[in-house]
Amino acid sequence: MYAVEVxxxxxIAHSFxxxxxxxxxxxxxxxxxxxxxxxxxxxxxNGIVVDIGCAIDxxxxxxxxxxxxxxxxxxxxxxxxxxTEWLTRWVFDQFAAAVKADKLGRAPREIFxxxxxxxxxxxxxxxxxxxxx
Amino acid sequence: MYAVEVxxxxxIAHSFxxxxxxxxxxxxxxxxxxxxxxxxxxxxxNGIVVDIGCAIDxxxxxxxxxxxxxxxxxxxxxxxxxxTEWLTRWVFDQFAAAVKADKLGRAPREIFxxxxxxxxxxxxxxxxxxxxx
Amino acid sequence: MYAVEVxxxxxIAHSFxxxxxxxxxxxxxxxxxxxxxxxxxxxxxNGIVVDIGCAIDxxxxxxxxxxxxxxxxxxxxxxxxxxTEWLTRWVFDQFAAAVKADKLGRAPREIFxxxxxxxxxxxxxxxxxxxxx
Amino acid sequence: MYAVEVxxxxxIAHSFxxxxxxxxxxxxxxxxxxxxxxxxxxxxxNGIVVDIGCAIDxxxxxxxxxxxxxxxxxxxxxxxxxxTEWLTRWVFDQFAAAVKADKLGRAPREIFxxxxxxxxxxxxxxxxxxxxx
Amino acid sequence: MYAVEVxxxxxIAHSFxxxxxxxxxxxxxxxxxxxxxxxxxxxxxNGIVVDIGCAIDxxxxxxxxxxxxxxxxxxxxxxxxxxTEWLTRWVFDQFAAAVKADKLGRAPREIFxxxxxxxxxxxxxxxxxxxxx
Amino acid sequence: MYAVEVxxxxxIAHSFxxxxxxxxxxxxxxxxxxxxxxxxxxxxxNGIVVDIGCAIDxxxxxxxxxxxxxxxxxxxxxxxxxxTEWLTRWVFDQFAAAVKADKLGRAPREIFxxxxxxxxxxxxxxxxxxxxx
Numbered sequence: 001m002y003a004v005e006v007x008x009x010x011x012i013a014h015s016f017x018x019x020x021x022x023x024x025x026x027x028x029x030x031x032x033x034x035x036x037x038x039x040x041x042x043x044x045x046n047g048i049v050v051d052i053g054c055a056i057d058x059x060x061x062x063x064x065x066x067x068x069x070x071x072x073x074x075x076x077x078x079x080x081x082x083x084t085e086w087l088t089r090w091v092f093d094q095f096a097a098a099v100k101a102d103k104l105g106r107a108p109r110e111i112f113x114x115x116x117x118x119x120x121x122x123x124x125x126x127x128x129x130x131x132x133x
Numbered sequence: 134m135y136a137v138e139v140x141x142x143x144x145i146a147h148s149f150x151x152x153x154x155x156x157x158x159x160x161x162x163x164x165x166x167x168x169x170x171x172x173x174x175x176x177x178x179n180g181i182v183v184d185i186g187c188a189i190d191x192x193x194x195x196x197x198x199x200x201x202x203x204x205x206x207x208x209x210x211x212x213x214x215x216x217t218e219w220l221t222r223w224v225f226d227q228f229a230a231a232v233k234a235d236k237l238g239r240a241p242r243e244i245f246x247x248x249x250x251x252x253x254x255x256x257x258x259x260x261x262x263x264x265x266x
Numbered sequence: 267m268y269a270v271e272v273x274x275x276x277x278i279a280h281s282f283x284x285x286x287x288x289x290x291x292x293x294x295x296x297x298x299x300x301x302x303x304x305x306x307x308x309x310x311x312n313g314i315v316v317d318i319g320c321a322i323d324x325x326x327x328x329x330x331x332x333x334x335x336x337x338x339x340x341x342x343x344x345x346x347x348x349x350t351e352w353l354t355r356w357v358f359d360q361f362a363a364a365v366k367a368d369k370l371g372r373a374p375r376e377i378f379x380x381x382x383x384x385x386x387x388x389x390x391x392x393x394x395x396x397x398x399x
Numbered sequence: 400m401y402a403v404e405v406x407x408x409x410x411i412a413h414s415f416x417x418x419x420x421x422x423x424x425x426x427x428x429x430x431x432x433x434x435x436x437x438x439x440x441x442x443x444x445n446g447i448v449v450d451i452g453c454a455i456d457x458x459x460x461x462x463x464x465x466x467x468x469x470x471x472x473x474x475x476x477x478x479x480x481x482x483t484e485w486l487t488r489w490v491f492d493q494f495a496a497a498v499k500a501d502k503l504g505r506a507p508r509e510i511f512x513x514x515x516x517x518x519x520x521x522x523x524x525x526x527x528x529x530x531x532x
Numbered sequence: 533m534y535a536v537e538v539x540x541x542x543x544i545a546h547s548f549x550x551x552x553x554x555x556x557x558x559x560x561x562x563x564x565x566x567x568x569x570x571x572x573x574x575x576x577x578n579g580i581v582v583d584i585g586c587a588i589d590x591x592x593x594x595x596x597x598x599x600x601x602x603x604x605x606x607x608x609x610x611x612x613x614x615x616t617e618w619l620t621r622w623v624f625d626q627f628a629a630a631v632k633a634d635k636l637g638r639a640p641r642e643i644f645x646x647x648x649x650x651x652x653x654x655x656x657x658x659x660x661x662x663x664x665x
Numbered sequence: 666m667y668a669v670e671v672x673x674x675x676x677i678a679h680s681f682x683x684x685x686x687x688x689x690x691x692x693x694x695x696x697x698x699x700x701x702x703x704x705x706x707x708x709x710x711n712g713i714v715v716d717i718g719c720a721i722d723x724x725x726x727x728x729x730x731x732x733x734x735x736x737x738x739x740x741x742x743x744x745x746x747x748x749t750e751w752l753t754r755w756v757f758d759q760f761a762a763a764v765k766a767d768k769l770g771r772a773p774r775e776i777f778x779x780x781x782x783x784x785x786x787x788x789x790x791x792x793x794x795x796x797x798x
Contacts (some may be wrong), residue, residue, distance in 0.1 A: 009387050013279035013295035013336070018179040020238060022186060023334040026440045029291035029295010029504050031387050043488075047418040047480035053421060056515060068289040070279070081180035085135050089176075099322050105419060122787060123274050124185060126137045142786050146678035146694035151445040153504060155452060156733040162678035162694010164786050201688040203678070212444035218401050222442075229680070254674050254696050255654060257451060259403045268750050270791045283577040286637060288585060309754075312683040313746035318789060319687060349580035351534050355575075371685060388521060388660045390584060408653050411543035412602070422600040428545035428561010430653050467555040469545070514642035520541050520563050550711040552770060579689060584770060613712035617667050621708075658669045 002042070002127065003115075006056050007035035010063050014071035016081045027072070032087065033119040034063060036095055037112040038104065051105025058103055062094045066119050084120045088128035091116045096132055135175070136248075137182040139189050140168035143196050145254035149214045160205070165220065166252040167196060170226055171237065171244050184238025191236055195227045219251045221261035224249045229265055243266065268308070269381075270315040272322050273301035276329050280337035281326055282347045295336070298353065299385040300329060304370065304377050317371025324369055328360045350386045352393035357382045362398055375399065401441070402514075403448040405455050408433035409462050413470035415480045416445045426471070429485065432518040433462060435494055437503065437510050450504025457502055461493045483519045487527035495531055508532065534574070535647075536573065536581040538588050539567035543596050546603035548613045559604070565596060566649040568627055570636065570643050583637025590635055594626045616652045621662035625646045628664055641665065667707070669714040671721050672700035675728050679736035681746045692737070694740075695783045697752065698784040699728060701760055703769065703776050716770025725770055749785045753793035756781045761797055774798065 013029040036059060046085045066074065071082040080086060092114055098104060099111050115129035134144050138241040143185060146162040171184045199207065213219060225247055231237060248262035273294065279295040302325055306315045337348040346352060358380055364370060365377050390394035408440040411426040435458060448471045465473065479485060491513055497503060498510050513527035545561040568591055571627050572581045586587060598606065603614040626648055630636060647661035678694040701724055703715045731739065736747040745751060757779055763769060764776050778796035 001528050002487065002525065003528075004484055005523065007522050009389075011290075011294050011296050011387065013293050016179075020179050020181070020186075024209050024277075027279050027333050027336040028277050028334040030277050031295075031297040033388065043482075046415075046419050047482045047485045048419070049484050049525065051419050053419075056522075068292050068294040070293040071462055073293075077307075083176075083180045085137055085176055086180045086184050088135065121139050121277065122299065123189075123275075124138065125134065126182065129136075130134050134427050134498065142788075144689075144693050144695050144786065148691050150417055153445050153447070153452075157676075159733055160678050160708050160735040161733040162696075162735075164678050164694075164696040166787065176485075196467050201691050201693040203692040214447045216442075218403055218448050219446045221401065254676065255698065256402065256455075256674075261446065262400050262402075267794050268753065268791065269794075271749055271789065273788050282578075285605065286578050286580070286583050286585075309748075309750055312681075312685050313748045313751045314685070315750050315791065317685050319685075322788075347578045349653075351536055351575055351581050352579045354534065389539050389588075392534065392581065394535075395533050408645050408655075410556075410560050410562050410653065412559050423543075426545050426602040426605075427600040428541050429561075430563040432559075432654065461626050467558050467560040469559040469561075472559075520543065521565065522541075548711075552713070552716050552718075553713050553740065595725055615708075615712045617708055617714050618712045620667065655672050655721075658667065658714065661666050661698075 001041055002049050003037045004052065004055070005035050005037035006052060006059055007032045007033060008059050008063055010067040010102070012066055012069055012071050012111045014082045016082065018082065030120050032084070032090060034059070035117040036091065037088050037115040039113040040106070040110050041112065042110065044106060044110070049106065050111065054103060054105045058095065062091060065102045084118050084124070084126040085128070088118045089117045091118070091131065092128045099132060134172055135182050136170045136172045137185065137187060137188070138168050138170035139165060139192055141192050141196055142166045143200040145199055145202055145204050147215045149216065151214065160169045162183060165217070167192070167224060168250040169224065170248040172246040172248070173239070173243050174245065175243065177243070182239065184245065187237050187238045189235060191228065195224060217251050217257070217259040218261070221249045221251045221259050225249070225255045225263065232265060267305055268315050269303045270318065271301050271303035272318060272325055273299060273327050274329055275299045278332055278335055278337050280348045282345065282349065285335045287338070287356045293360050296386050298350070300325070300357060301383040302357065303381040305370070305379040305381070307378065308376065310372060310376070315372065317376065320369060320371045323353070324361065324364045328357060350384050350390070350392040351394070354382045354392050357393045358396065365398060387394040400438055401448050402438045402456070403451065403453060404434050404436035405458055405461055407433060407458050409466040410430045411420070411465055411470050413481045417480065418525065420424055420525045429519050433458070433490060434516040435490065436514040438512040438513065438514070439505070439509050441509065443505060443509070449510065451520060453502060453504045457494065457497045461490060483517050483523070483525040485525070486512065487515045487517045487525050490517070491527045491529065533571055534581050535569045535571045536584065536587070537567050537569035538584060538591055539565060540591050541565045542599040544598055544601055544603050546614045548615065550613065559592055562652050564616070566591070566623060567649040568623065569647040571645040572638070572649070573644065574642065576642070582643065583603060584665050586637045589615065590627065590630045594623060616650050616658040617657070617660070620648045620650045620658050623650070624660045624662065631664060638656060666704055666746050667714050668700035668702045668704045669717065669720070670700050671717060671724055672698060673724050674698045675732040675734045676735050677731055677734055679747045681748065683746065691709050695785050697749070699724070699756060700782040701756065702780040702782070704776065704778040705771070706782070707775065709771060709775070714771065715748060715776065715792055723760065723763045727756060748785050749789070749791040750793070753781045753783045756783070757793045757795065764797060
């Protein structure tokens, strides 16, 4: 199995609802590093998994929706705790759609899975990995 | 599959028995970075895999047993080579017990696997990953 | 010249006033890594610059004031842009006072300077360095 | 499952054929970090996955073939795009042969899989992972 | 003294003339991380050293001249060994000119020095630091 | 001012005498990353500060004296606390001698200062910097 991963980062504010979050119930923020990995059983005729240029473009477009924002005020995130784990899935869903819309420069069915890793600090990170089909 | 990983470090002395270890047969030491990842198919109602605060507490309690120690003199490690690989498994076993004892703030059966990664230097690390059930 | 540096991190929200900040004028946030270095011409009789345990304690106490907070709502920061650069100086001032109050386990006059480094992302950081006397 | 991973780096020149590569069609270069992970279900009687000394030796010998070279001029790479992904597989193949030739200090059949990770920049990397048998 | 530093990277090919370079006399390449630090005694009225957006723009424009290139074929570099150290100075000179041309969003005379750091591998880097006036 | 820095690591055991060290009074250990920087006002005719190959050789020879050792049992370290800070100076002294013995491929007087940085964990490091003449 081959994989290629690209990464970027965002700087956001948010708060969490639930006693389990302790001091993180207050409005605070994070620099999140976000890495997206594409899995394929084969390389294409150019010797690549996906077009890295496309991957970076989709990543920038995806992150622009949340970068420099207070996630508590984004209507589509209303009522959810935008935890590190939840964000891995949100980014995954954007990329799953992008792959299926043929935006990665690779036949969609040839990318069989994605993994999205979000780092919140030097000591904590989360990821979501799932097949696409 | 969702995962959350927390990390910390320890500073220990030890020696190895066996010609395969070359100069590492002598008493030497290491700063080991230790990361523990929890895998779950779903997020709980708070949007998390485990309570990160609990995970950090269990990690600190686990590492306290070995931190600032000569592992050669810990009775329960008597007769074993406390290699990086062996330590990944030892930490795994402590966390497997902690999950089953419901110390991570998540229903034990909802955490299906763990991965423990131990880094010994910028150029070498090991990990142990296994299902819990 | 000898130096010892310890580091930790915080997760905060804030916003900036001024067109120069572009999208960062909106409420957003950051994971800031914070490192504090102590400079001395000599080691003490124990062979150290400062007591690292004390340094970590003062760092935790200093960062607790801002960690998991919206810096825009901290009264003492009223009317200032809490930029990365500004924070380096704020942390510096807390440590300058701590050194002079003899909280680092070293005769204050033997620590001649401090440097505080704050990282805001993988691609940007700031620092403030100055003599203490 | 246990794994041990060792890493090193190379500094090479190369160019790519295909419009998908944009500016990377020109002769350019890279510092590639190369990490090789060995997977085993068990530790041997010494408490290790493989002999790390052997692993480092095989890695150095493998990378020597390409280090400080223009990959476009290596006859055995003629006609291929030596992409990050392609290199992960080339290194994998060298190590698969080395394991089977019993050069890792571990019974070959006890190493069930390898993963080779190649980093090209702080923001992009690739890996190849496959069973050996 | 305040400093702010931004960083990026390039992927280039080059070769060196001189026996001291050993195998690096052959055409090879590097991923160079490039960080530029701006020093100032004071913050401006916005609480910043320079406009980070401007700093990133100048860095991108500077690196575009060399990124994805064979440095041996850049006419202005003719006859020089484009070593890591030499590159630190070349980038410094571009930024010294940019500061003096008032492209950093800060009164030129208020930036008293620059430091450019170029990393060539996990184990080696160089820097050039000098006053501007 | 130009600088070039090379780095490596060691894995050692040691203990400290003095209540200030708390649990580190017991025999423990560390993976120490060790970086040595050479400062010069000019580049030589090859465009370098020092011969990096020589620098790496001297670093390996220096570290071999302590690598995989219990520093408490090295006769020349008898009676000293081999703290991170103390080690920065010990390595500095070895390199100061090597520069003066013309082992770095550069006229000794053209290297005006050295800085040795020793990292003990992700959160703590020390350095020693001084002129050579």
